[in-house]
Amino acid sequence: MLGDDEDVFDSVTWESPNAPSYDNTPQDGPSGPGFRQSTDTDGPNDPKWEGYLITSVSDPVKELAETKDAYVSYLVSAQTNLRIFSTQNVSSRRRFQDFVFLRENLVRDFPACVVPALPDKHRLEYITGDRFSPEFMERRRLDLHRFLQRLARHPTLQRSTLVRAFFESTEWHVHMHQHMAHPPGLEPSPGIIDNISDTLLNAFARVRKPDDRFLSMRESVDQFEEGLVLSERLWSRVRNRTSDGNPESGEDLTADYHDLAVAVQGLGFLESGITDPLNHFSNTLLEFSALLRHTTQTTTDPFLVHLHSLLTYSHANRAVLKLRDQKQLDFEELSDYLSGVTSERDRLAAIISGHAGSSGLGLGSYLKDRVDALRGADDDRSRVEKMRKLDIKIKELQDAVTTAHETSDAFSDETLREQAIFQYAKEAEMKEMLGNLADGQIEFYKSAMEEFERIIPMVQRIRVHP
Known part of the structure; x- marks a missing residue:
């Protein structure tokens, strides 16, 4: 896939489930828990998992209290049997900006992957100064917990070197600078002029030979989002x-x-x-x-x-x-x-x-x-x-x-x-x-x-x- 880091995937032997389970409950077996089933019925475009990654975000703590640089750090931990991790139980403390860096670089390194969004930072609490209240920190913790869960359920993102470093690295800031200096992608990022020209040229362009498979996917996404919006509106009224x-x-x-x-x-x-x-x-x-x-x-x-x-x-x-x-x-x-x-x-x-x-x-x-x-x-x-x-x-x-x-x-x-x-x-x-x-x-x-x-x-x- 575009943006894959070769040293991450060289030793991976893919195995795919027929019906993957997302309860993240480890199974007993000689090869360890995870998504391991027969690949006899898998198609070429079926997703393939190598193992499990159980993540959690807990214990929000206000750091540098009573200073202008105060921030909240969260304990991120994981249990896994993926081979790229050094141990089965890893943990570290990260702040919200670390989550932002993780997502932005995953989007850049894996453009074809559905990378989940982070909770919006520009909220009223940042204006009123109540972003350190227990209620806000708990809501933010739940949002970040759900973000990591979605990454952990993705067979490609869960095995990226950046995700591994996010959980394991004791020198995360050093790793961030190294990743920015030497990104895994081989293609240089387009300049702003290229982006503007592409946007102007393709603003009104349409695919002339649309693929029926992706048309049905788009229709399914439209129906799903319409149902979510309607449900949100009704339950908000309730x-x-x-x-x-x-x-x-x-x-x-x-x-x-x-x-x-x-x-x-x-x-x-x-x-x-x-x-x-x-x-x-x-x-x-x-x-x-x-x-x-x-x-x-x-x-x-x-x-x-x-x-x-x-x-x-x-x-x-x-x-x-x-x-x-x-x-x-x-x-x-x-x-x-x-x-x-x-x-x-x-x-x-x-x-x-x-x-x-x-x-x-x-x-x-x-x-x-x-x-x-x-x-x-x-x-x-x-x-x-x-x-x-x-x-x-x-x-x-x-x-x-x-x-x-x-x-x-x-x-x-x-x-x-x-x-x-x-x-x-x-x-x-x-x-x-x-x-x-x-x-x-x-x-x-x-x-x-x-x-x-x-x-x-x-x-x-x-x-x-x-």
Whole structure:
């Protein structure tokens, strides 16, 4: 794949699962745990894993407290049976900027891989100065934990030298400088002028011969993201109506149940004969209000955060599909350019041989000939010199077209593997996300049922005499 480091992969013997498991639970076996199954049914574009990598981010600590250079460091640890790691259990402390460096360089070194995005740094906490609050650090820790999990589930990224150094290196800053000075990629990065020209040229360009496989992939991504956006919108509405933290909105059920409990308690003071049952009922309503708030904080909010994170992960997948289209577009445009230069060379050859009519002169060629005539460059000597230059350009373009075609085909094959990897990761995350949501809802309704089952007999014993 583009950007692979040869010394990382020389000794790797690939083995691929038929149905990879992403619970990251080590299996017992003579060769160690991990993704190890038969490769008899694997296709050429199926993802292949060598082993497992179980990652975690924990213990956020504020470093250099009470100084202007204060930052938060996180303990990153991993358990693995991958051969590139020196031990099976590795750990180190990293700050957020280290995660940023890791992602940016993985994107550069592995352009065909779906590298997950990091949580957005430009948040309100960085403006208000609350980025060292325990709540913010815990949310950031969960986001970084999910980022490393996605890297660990990727069969190529999990074995990169940069990921290994991120977990193992005791001189991470030295390794960062060495990586910047000697990147594994052989191709130089394009300059800003090249990027601007490519953007302007391809702003309205479209692939003329789209591949049905990638069209269906793009349609699948569109449907998936549409479902995520709709789910996020609906659950945000549910969250706001359940516990939005604004009692004046009139849509906060937790506040409504709290107000109802206060009203029932006041009613108990007026009805001296049933004060005790009404007070118990009021306490039950208060407990139910607290359960609603607890479920929102521990179930609904994490679900919404995971939904948004999965949406950004899908955007990274869409970017790879767009880059594949760009590779095919580069090949098509180079082919057209080669065809135009070849036609011009043939036209000049026909004019020199006295068969100008057989060259199929168009309006553009006619005007070009008239301009050359006015400049005095319409003699055979200048045409021969021009043909010589065109022959050199044709040779260069033929090599460029061949390289572009090979790159486009290789990128297409890699994209097929990436889609399979993303599909596995997406299914694992959806299972985890919906499982946590279901567990939280079950716990909520079970606790609510217990509370109301305790109060029902007391309420039933109430007798009001006229």
